[in-house]
Amino acid sequence: MEDQRETSGISRRNFLRAASGSAFALAVGGALAGCADNGSIPIQTHDQHGLYVSTYLNNTVERYNATTGGREATISTGIKPNLNPPGAGSVGLAIAPDGHLWVANRFQDNVEKYDLISGRKLTTISNVHAPYTIAVGSDGNLYVPNTGSNYGPPFNQDTVEHFDAVTGTTKGTFLHIEKPFGVVWGPDNNLYVSTAQNQAALDTLSATTDPMADSVTCFNGNNGGAIKQVVKADRVPFDMVFTPSGTLLVSEFLDNRIQEYDPATGNSIRTFASVSHPVGMTYGPDGDLYVGSNSTQLAATGNSGAVVRLDGKTGAFKQNFISGLPFAMFIVFV
Numbered sequence: 001m002e003d004q005r006e007t008s009g010i011s012r013r014n015f016l017r018a019a020s021g022s023a024f025a026l027a028v029g030g031a032l033a034g035c036a037d038n039g040s041i042p043i044q045t046h047d048q049h050g051l052y053v054s055t056y057l058n059n060t061v062e063r064y065n066a067t068t069g070g071r072e073a074t075i076s077t078g079i080k081p082n083l084n085p086p087g088a089g090s091v092g093l094a095i096a097p098d099g100h101l102w103v104a105n106r107f108q109d110n111v112e113k114y115d116l117i118s119g120r121k122l123t124t125i126s127n128v129h130a131p132y133t134i135a136v137g138s139d140g141n142l143y144v145p146n147t148g149s150n151y152g153p154p155f156n157q158d159t160v161e162h163f164d165a166v167t168g169t170t171k172g173t174f175l176h177i178e179k180p181f182g183v184v185w186g187p188d189n190n191l192y193v194s195t196a197q198n199q200a201a202l203d204t205l206s207a208t209t210d211p212m213a214d215s216v217t218c219f220n221g222n223n224g225g226a227i228k229q230v231v232k233a234d235r236v237p238f239d240m241v242f243t244p245s246g247t248l249l250v251s252e253f254l255d256n257r258i259q260e261y262d263p264a265t266g267n268s269i270r271t272f273a274s275v276s277h278p279v280g281m282t283y284g285p286d287g288d289l290y291v292g293s294n295s296t297q298l299a300a301t302g303n304s305g306a307v308v309r310l311d312g313k314t315g316a317f318k319q320n321f322i323s324g325l326p327f328a329m330f331i332v333f334v
Contacts, residue, residue: 048116051284052101053292053307053322054090054329061090061103061114062325066285066333069307069321075119077103077112092133093280093332096165097140101332104131104144111144113168116334125168128161133239133280133330135183135191136165137221143191145180146173160193160224175224177217184240186263190221192230194237194250216240216250218263230263239330241281241289244312251278251291258291258315273315275308280330287312290321292328307331 050072051064061075077090089107096102100122101114111125111134129148136142142165147158160183162174174191182194194216216231231237231250239251248261249272258281260272279292289312295304305325309318322328 048099049334051290051307051322052093052332052334053325054093054103054280055305055325056089056091056106056327056329058326059088059090059105061093061101064307064322071322073119075101075103075114077105077114091329092131093330094134094136094142094165095332095334096136096142098166099334101334102134102136102142102165104134106130106132111142111163111168123168125163125170133182133184135185137162137185137191138189139221140165141171142168143174143183143185145183145193147180147196149179160191160219175219175226181214182216182237182239184242185221186218187242187246188218188221190227191219191224192240192248192263193217193219194231194234194240196236216248216261228266230266231261232266238279239281241283244283244287249281249289251275251281253277253279258289258310273310273317275310278308279328282331282333283312284309284333288318289315290331290333292331294327 051066053062055062059077061077062071063073064071077088088105090103091106092104094102101116102111104111109129111128111131113122115122128144128146130150131144134142134144141162144161146161149158158178158180159173160175160180162171163169177193179195179197180193181196184192186192195214197213214234214237215229216237217229218227220227236253237250238253241249243249247269248263250259252259256276257274258272258278260269262269275291275293277294281289281291284290289310291308293306293308303324303326305328306320307322307328309321311318
């Protein structure tokens with residue numbers, strides 16, 4: 001497919017700190033729209049199955065019917081967004097081995113666990129800095145990027161931490177890497193970590209003048225040792241997912257595309273799909289690829305985010321499965 005690039009003049013500060021809009025009440029079947037902060041109301045259904053999407057700017061995780069795309073419930077994850085510090089900034093999602101939901105909160109420097117039936121918060125992992133994505137490994141541990149350097153010096157102390165994926169008990173530092181961003185557990189039982197070192201891209205969200213500084217590296221799943229750099233010269237790779245055939249898809253936010261790579265050689269195979277500012281990706285139970293997609297509009301009132309459904313084999317666009325999100329981030333099916 002054609003390599004489509006787009007320039008955005010949005011500042012890094014606005015991108016990371018814009019937790020605008022009003023908090024959502026926890027509701028079932030209501031329209032996805034800002035309203036006054038009414039607190040948290042338990043999910044009014046005992047069927048927790050569906051598609052879950054983190055909204056980031058409205059500090060919620062929204063649940064949708066996995067077949068129809070109809071909205072079913074909201075889990076409110078953040079504090080009131082008009083306070084200082086702002087809302088939680090809900091981003092990465094992962095399903096725990098016991099069936100509950102882990103949510104990374106970028107602004108609150110924590111990861112929280114929620115009961116999918118009641119919407120109740122079960123536990124909190126604190127003191128992990130600026131986590132964007134999280135992943136549960138085949139070893140039953142939860143892997144969380146810890147990027148203190150996002151707040152300035154000291155540098156060279158960024159890590160990926162790991163925790164018991166059921167209890168949240170810390171198991172210590174798994175590996176050291178500068179500016180960890182995305183994490184995904186590979187079919188080879190190794191951990192793949194992307195970086196966000198590209199300061200020019202992050203400071204301006206520009207797609208024209210910055211060097212290509214980001215990468216994806218494979219680390220040994222047993223001891224955290226670096227095996228090889230899989231992808232080089234990338235820019236802000238938000239998320240990664242392995243295809244059924246074993247290739248690696250990377251959502252390249254600034255380049256408005258999903259790129260496919262051969263993890264054995266690091267070679268770029270093709271542009272799998274052109275998607276406006278893609279973030280999280282996951283395969284659905286139907287075999288299609290679902291992608292969080294956003295315009296350059298960051299205000300929650302814009303409601304310009306969507307979950308795009310793509311053919312899982314060809315990358316061909318099928319539909320905007322969900323529309324009207326304030327910012328569509330990461331996705332999981334339960």
